[in-house]
């Protein structure tokens with residue numbers, strides 16, 4: 705059977721099963737090695753207000769939030785993009 709991707713979209717290898725994680729977008733249960741992990745700093749304050757406060761020299765606390773998305777939610781939220789046929793063959797780390 706022809707393969708769309710070398711890794712079949714996962715990082716499992718031949719280890720059998722892997723635990724599941726709930727998607728933060730839709731709530732689907734996705735295998736841990738297939739899920740797309742996004743870690744970014746998030747400010748609690750409204751961005752407009754944060755910009756104004758930063759201009760006046762205030763230190764704004766940003767906490768680091770990690771989210772897990774299923775493939776369809778990651779594409780919908782533009783975390784990852786659909787790649788060309790030849791590009792899919794190369795495994796590329798998700799930033």
Ligand SMILES: [Zn+2]
Pocket residue numbers: 727728729730731732773774775776777778
């Ligand atoms: Zn999802």
